[in-house]
Amino acid sequence: MTRSLVIAPQWIGDAVMTEPLLRRLRHRGEDLTVGAVPWVAPVYRAMPEVGRVIEFPFQHGGLQFGARRRLARDLEGHFDAAYVLPNSLKSALLPFLASIPKRIGYLGEARVGLLTHRLKNPANKPPMVAFYSALSGDRDGLEQDRPRLHVPRVEVEAALQAHGLQERGYVVFAPGAEFGPSKRWPDKHYAALAASLDVPIVLLGSGKDREVADRIVQGAPSARCLNLAGQTKLEQAFALIAGAQAMASNDSGLMHVAAALAVPQVALFGSSSPLHTPPLNDRAQVVWLKDDPTYQPPLDCAPCFQRECPLGHHRCLEDVAPQRVAQLLRQSASSA
Template sequence: MKILFVTSTRIGDAVLSTAILRYIIEKYPSASLTVACGPLPSSLFEPIPGVERVITIHKKAFSIHWISLWATTVTQSWDLIVDLRSSAIAFSLRAKSRKILRSDKKTSDLHRVEELASLFNLDNPPAPKLWISNSMEDMGQKLIPNGSPIIGLGVTANWMPKVWPSKNFIELIQRLTRKGKIFSGKRFAIFGSTNERDIAMPVIQGLTDTECIDLIGKASISSVTACIKRCSFFIGNDSGLMHIAAALGVPTIGLFGPSPAERYGPWGDHCQSVVSSESYHALIGKKDFDHRSSANLMNGLSVDAVEKATCELFDRIKGSASG
């Protein structure tokens, strides 16, 4: 059975789409899968069982990238095409069956995982899942050597208004690493890309009394994924890193302000979204709101709220493990 799976160019959306890919793999365990996605998340699909080929979609002017994808896939007769991009590609290829995601008012208010599940009429959405290859594990081991437990911090995001202030991250960790607190004696790994170093450096420089592993721009996305897998807990802004942590089963705290947690919160019982006192609709509904602005919109999320949620999730996970 030949299946073409067309998914996102963004890391976060691509990771969330592994929920439906997981369902397909479990339903058709002997199928041969071809995944088409953007360059950033492409390496995340390579270790997935049944994935025979990953086609990287490089965006081009006038949507020429779709023509390139068509030329690469047109010679194959597909048993199933799953198109999460709502493109015309599914109708231009030979296929016995097609599933094309089209957001509408009925699904746009659902969590993205639930919306994806609706494509196959699934009442109980499968959770996103990422696989780690042996080579990825080896790289993760090199970047984060064995030692005391690691807490992952995703202090950056692809949009500055979503970035929780550095001083808040610093105060949170200082509180949680005090003697007798839940992160006392633990190490911290700081994640982000090379162009996000200026955002992350105040946090790294501010955590003078803790052992920090600076991974900003020092690893590929596959290596970063392996490193996050080694974390015992993750706290981060709404970002692809947050979704990677959740998909790996790492207890995850997601920080939200000008993005809807009910739509894009980290998925699973091991996760918790913490939302600004100013709602998403209130933040983006302001008269002077401009999505191109770099003004921070996370000041309504207090350190107290994040500390409380972190401790509650930590205790809940600890209780589940002991039970």
């Protein structure tokens, strides 16, 4: 059996979108160990095909060569192949320093000598699931792959009990977006949506999203809101999403988690594109004004993939009405 080390991306959404690749590798008999930073590691623990998860002691930014060399010494001789999922130079260093014989990844950041099997980066932005799955060397069915995560039933029940919630009796909001404000539906719209729903609202996100979630709660005083942004571990957030009636979110990591758990959802896209990072879920409703022929004037500026609106109007999300999202949420929940 081939012993394979997978170097994971550093974003939750990207990590979810690597699951079809790992499923392909496991199906052909590879024994998988995933190396991931601590805030992404729980994603891989929710993938049954992963045998082991190593938490890397690395932070965002910086080469941290000494730490990589020390870890490489511990890993040397334990793996036959490595799949380097990020495109950075530093992500390819560890398999090289650990003398792993076969090192697969995309060309990028002058790392030709660090990889033994190199794929050319596509000229256009392809769907990310297919982008990662192509590292398996397969070419069939990449577009049809859908990420899957598994949350044990006992964890869902524990999360519901801890917060006094009834299964399928609440809606989750994920109002944050790590990339920047251009991907966030306005707080006032989330507040109006909360006020229009007749079920409790659970707000999830990181500590950075706490202030945004507070503003939503304050803007909807009549709604029953439970603000858990920054108050849960990622595994607990997964369990709360798995037990929800539906979820409304921006294009974010938790959006992909809901899709991989097959939870009814409404996904709001603005500066980014659902052609590149769609929620691969039959129960997903995507709102993207760029693709709406009835929206005038057309959004010629989208997708800009910028952290902040370069034109200063943020029409791509500002003009998505809460009433529209509420209707889609009800449709998604009723079809579950």
